[in-house]
Amino acid sequence: MLSELTETLLRYGFLILLWIMVVSVVGAIRRDLAVGSRNRTGTPTARQIRKDPTLEKRAPAPSKAAPRELVVTEGPLRGTTLDLAASPILLGRAQEATLVLEDDYASGRHARLFPQGSRWFIEDLGSTNGTYLGGSQLTRALPVEPGVPIRIGKTVIELRP
Amino acid sequence: MSDVLTVPKPRRNIEALLLLVALLVGVGANMIVGLDEDRAFDSDFWVQGGTLMALVVIFHIVLRFRAKYADPVILPIVTALNGIGLAMIHRLDITNGDDAADKQLLWSTVAVAAGIAVLFVIKDHRILRRYTYISLIVSAILLLLPLTPLGLTINGARIWINVGIGTFQPGEIAKITLAIFFAGYLSTNRDLILLAGRKVGPLQLPRMQDLGPMLAAWLVSIGVLVFQRDLGSSILFFGLFMAMIYVATSRVSWVLIGLGLIAAGGFVALQLFSHVEQRIHGWLNAFDPEVYNGTGGSYQVVQGLFGLASGGLTGTGLGQGRPDLVTFANSDMIIAALGEELGLIGIFAIVLMYVLLVSRGFRAALGTKDGFGKLLACGLSFTIAVQCFVVIGGVTRLIPLTGLTTPFMSAGGSSLLANWIIVALLLLISEAARRPAPTGPLATDMVPAMSESRSGASARARRSPKEGVE
Numbered sequence: 001m002l003s004e005l006t007e008t009l010l011r012y013g014f015l016i017l018l019w020i021m022v023v024s025v026v027g028a029i030r031r032d033l034a035v036g037s038r039n040r041t042g043t044p045t046a047r048q049i050r051k052d053p054t055l056e057k058r059a060p061a062p063s064k065a066a067p068r069e070l071v072v073t074e075g076p077l078r079g080t081t082l083d084l085a086a087s088p089i090l091l092g093r094a095q096e097a098t099l100v101l102e103d104d105y106a107s108g109r110h111a112r113l114f115p116q117g118s119r120w121f122i123e124d125l126g127s128t129n130g131t132y133l134g135g136s137q138l139t140r141a142l143p144v145e146p147g148v149p150i151r152i153g154k155t156v157i158e159l160r161p
Numbered sequence: 162m163s164d165v166l167t168v169p170k171p172r173r174n175i176e177a178l179l180l181l182v183a184l185l186v187g188v189g190a191n192m193i194v195g196l197d198e199d200r201a202f203d204s205d206f207w208v209q210g211g212t213l214m215a216l217v218v219i220f221h222i223v224l225r226f227r228a229k230y231a232d233p234v235i236l237p238i239v240t241a242l243n244g245i246g247l248a249m250i251h252r253l254d255i256t257n258g259d260d261a262a263d264k265q266l267l268w269s270t271v272a273v274a275a276g277i278a279v280l281f282v283i284k285d286h287r288i289l290r291r292y293t294y295i296s297l298i299v300s301a302i303l304l305l306l307p308l309t310p311l312g313l314t315i316n317g318a319r320i321w322i323n324v325g326i327g328t329f330q331p332g333e334i335a336k337i338t339l340a341i342f343f344a345g346y347l348s349t350n351r352d353l354i355l356l357a358g359r360k361v362g363p364l365q366l367p368r369m370q371d372l373g374p375m376l377a378a379w380l381v382s383i384g385v386l387v388f389q390r391d392l393g394s395s396i397l398f399f400g401l402f403m404a405m406i407y408v409a410t411s412r413v414s415w416v417l418i419g420l421g422l423i424a425a426g427g428f429v430a431l432q433l434f435s436h437v438e439q440r441i442h443g444w445l446n447a448f449d450p451e452v453y454n455g456t457g458g459s460y461q462v463v464q465g466l467f468g469l470a471s472g473g474l475t476g477t478g479l480g481q482g483r484p485d486l487v488t489f490a491n492s493d494m495i496i497a498a499l500g501e502e503l504g505l506i507g508i509f510a511i512v513l514m515y516v517l518l519v520s521r522g523f524r525a526a527l528g529t530k531d532g533f534g535k536l537l538a539c540g541l542s543f544t545i546a547v548q549c550f551v552v553i554g555g556v557t558r559l560i561p562l563t564g565l566t567t568p569f570m571s572a573g574g575s576s577l578l579a580n581w582i583i584v585a586l587l588l589l590i591s592e593a594a595r596r597p598a599p600t601g602p603l604a605t606d607m608v609p610a611m612s613e614s615r616s617g618a619s620a621r622a623r624r625s626p627k628e629g630v631e
Contacts (some may be wrong), residue, residue, distance in 0.1 A: 022183050
């Protein structure tokens with residue numbers, strides 16, 4: 001049997017040890033927890049800009065010319081326009097596509113345009129003939145600037161502000 | 162699904178340091194447990210402490226070689242939890258004259274070995290994507306096994322099978338294979354599910370054919386509830402699917418449909434099956450003397466609550482309480498036993514360790530670049546979170562008590578095995594997330610594999626999932 005004192009010391013000692021464990025784990029990952037100050041994907045607050053003036057220069061640039069509509073410039077659907085909302089757009093011959101391309105060289109689900117932040121990205125969905133952004137074939141999702149042609153089969157589309 | 166950049170550093174030394182603290186917690190608990198009976202440094206203590214230490218040190222060394230950039234806090238947290246669980250089972254053994262701790266230790270060894278095997282065999286989690294549909298078949302077989310003549314009914318639930326040397330719960334492994342299937346299926350078909358369907362008000366409803374997998378998951382959960390009489394696993398499987406489809410599509414409509422299906426299934430089960438109704442009745446009227454004394458009544462959960470109450474804020478101290486009065490104190494009710502002897506302060510530390518573990522899993526999901534890995538990490542961490550919620554919620558009478566195990570702590574080999582495999586997979590995914598991207602000129606055939614950020618990955622990427630450059 002132990003004395004009362006040792007027992008109490010061990011009891012509280014173990015609780016303290018448990019919390020040392022928790023605190024040291026949190027300490028080890030605090031670099032991850034401070035992600036907000038390093039990560040510049042969001043819009044910086046006024047206070048952050050005051051502290052770090054470089055943030056201000058970066059932020060407004062892309063939003064200046066936010067694309068508002070999609071225009072088909074070549075191909076069977078030439079002249080069609082589509083207003084861009086906040087939801088992704090499926091391009092292809094399939095009936096469920098947002099823009100149904102009547103183009104023999106397009107796949108059923110050919111490519112996808114989706115907004116992220118203030119920019120639009122295009123991503124090829126494994127099409128047979130590929131998707132070309134400004135002349136180069138897509139291998140991954142890439143941001144689309146207004147006025148840059150996107151070629152799908154015989155169809156060329158553009159984003160316009 | 163956003164990507165957050167991390168600074169690539171192995172951080173294995175931090176892991177070693179944290180492991181030291183974790184082992185101090187686990188082995189220290191085991192020492193205090195026996196102290197009152199003057200059995201503090203007997204052979205049990207040395208065998209258990211020594212084995213635990215050897216196991217995690219080996220795991221740590223394997224990580225240094227196989228997954229250098231893996232998350233440094235996952236292994237220490239799991240070690241601490243496993244150690245505390247072992248100590249509590251040992252403590253109950255001393256009172257009850259049982260040998261559950263030795264079995265648990267044996268299973269810990271098997272589980273850690275399985276985790277190490279996963280690290281060696283898989284190396285890159287994207288390989289698992291090839292086995293999407295095989296995982297589905299394996300899950301179905303695992304879930305059906307207990308219903309075959311191999312199955313055993315223990316305490317009313319038919320979720321065990323007899324494997325000669327002992328019993329095994331195939332459902333524990335099924336949660337991993339189901340997570341792999343859901344991750345593979347959803348990362349491939351995400352776009353279709355996302356873009357198709359009618360819009361009703363603020364909700365975009367999915368098409369009927371896209372509802373198929375959800376209905377399948379629902380039927381599996383209902384089947385588990387009806388034929389295996391296991392409410393906990395049923396909640397776990399359906400919750401896992403709901404969480405993963407929500408993560409994949411970020412559509413609230415799926416969650417609403419899922420909740421509707423749960424409500425419908427739950428209502429029908431309540432009307433048709435006496436064991437479900439009995440559970441709910443025992444939960445709502447737990448303190449009714451009739452329910453308390455009845456067979457299959459609320460004796461267990463109410464004793465657990467009494468135990469938690471007598472523990473108070475700081476607990477009675479390890480080895481000082483009477484957690485042995487609760488039935489199944491070392492498996493279903495281990496949280497009550499720990500709450501009694503460590504008090505609210507101790508149990509909060511344990512809950513926080515689970516929170517940190519789950520958050521590291523989600524962090525790995527945020528960091529990794531492929532959609533499959535993101536979904537798999539989310540699904541696996543979510544199973545741990547749901548298990549904790551269902552168990553701790555059941556013990557504290559927030560929800561009806563169900564038979565799920567507390568991850569890493571409950572006495573029970575299959576659960577331990579499954580959870581260590583989950584940890585190994587999370588470590589692999591976190592390794593992929595934190596490993597520095599290879600610099601210098603890239604070989605062209607590597608580009609698709611690296612840019613496989615979403616679904617619709619090219620076939621080339623699937624054929625060569627390794628990045629090749631270390």
